[in-house]
Amino acid sequence: MITLDSVSKSYAKGQPAVNNVSLHIEKGEFVFIVGNSGSGKSTLIKLLLKELEPTSGTIKVNGQILNKMKRWRVPKYRRGVGVVFQDFRLLKDRNVYENVAFAQRVIEKPNRVIKKRVPEVLTLVGLAEKYKSFPKELSGGEQQRVAVARAIVNRPDILLADEPTGNLDPGNSMEIMKLLEEINNRGTTVLVVTHNREIVNSMKKRVITMRKGVVVSDEKEGEYHEV
Numbered sequence: 001m002i003t004l005d006s007v008s009k010s011y012a013k014g015q016p017a018v019n020n021v022s023l024h025i026e027k028g029e030f031v032f033i034v035g036n037s038g039s040g041k042s043t044l045i046k047l048l049l050k051e052l053e054p055t056s057g058t059i060k061v062n063g064q065i066l067n068k069m070k071r072w073r074v075p076k077y078r079r080g081v082g083v084v085f086q087d088f089r090l091l092k093d094r095n096v097y098e099n100v101a102f103a104q105r106v107i108e109k110p111n112r113v114i115k116k117r118v119p120e121v122l123t124l125v126g127l128a129e130k131y132k133s134f135p136k137e138l139s140g141g142e143q144q145r146v147a148v149a150r151a152i153v154n155r156p157d158i159l160l161a162d163e164p165t166g167n168l169d170p171g172n173s174m175e176i177m178k179l180l181e182e183i184n185n186r187g188t189t190v191l192v193v194t195h196n197r198e199i200v201n202s203m204k205k206r207v208i209t210m211r212k213g214v215v216v217s218d219e220k221e222g223e224y225h226e227v
């Protein structure tokens with residue numbers, strides 16, 4: 001599903017943010033990416049979204065080599081990848097329903113599809129009853145649920161979450177991770193960048209640890225390592 005082959009990314013100067021990384025993630029896997037601040041995790045996510053180009057190496061996602069992808073194909077590619085961020089990034093002036101529906105409207109899904117699909121995903125994330133609420137009327141955990149609903153409404157093959165619990169308390173953090181696990185159980189490949197040691201250690205998933213741009217460990221049912 002995702003293969004990185006000797007991928008490096010250097011910004012203007014200094015050592016590469018991602019340094020000769022090779023890894024393979026199978027369809028349906030749940031993977032944590034951990035590592036200190038500045039170890040290259042967000043850069044890796046941006047490379048997978050084709051927001052950045054690698055300085056060298058190749059990235060293959062769903063059989064497509066990202067480096068060679070024609071520019072006009074990129075929007076379609078990104079639609080197959082759901083993304084969740086630490087800061088939720090909801091539209092403040094739209095209610096829960098519209099925040100999720102928006103992701104379908106931009107790809108011109110017909111209204112009858114939207115009317116069926118949005119309540120479905122809101123039920124999955126446990127927010128069916130709050131569909132009329134605006135982001136400011138929701139708790140942080142609820143806002144992140146909306147962001148997750150928006151990320152999955154178009155049924156992406158892959159869900160990338162960059163510090164999805166960074167702004168949440170421990171209870172809400174665990175609930176969001178359980179939700180990501182549920183989405184994974186339904187077939188979506190899930191990659192989660194996190195600093196949350198307790199959650200990583202309790203969930204017993206694959207853990208890829210980065211340090212200074214390099215993958216220093218990659219364990220099945222791994223633990224959070226300080227490196």
Ligand SMILES: Nc1ncnc2c1ncn2[C@@H]1O[C@H](COP(=O)(O)OP(=O)(O)OP(=O)(O)O)[C@@H](O)[C@H]1O
Pocket residue numbers: 011012016017035036037038039040041042043044
């Ligand atoms: N746009 C940029 N221009 C120059 N250097 C950058 C840029 N973005 C990131 N870097 C550098 O690349 C390295 C890796 O950054 P990255 O954001 O990928 O780390 P991270 O592991 O996601 O960190 P954090 O846990 O703090 O989010 C850091 O040294 C950072 O300063």
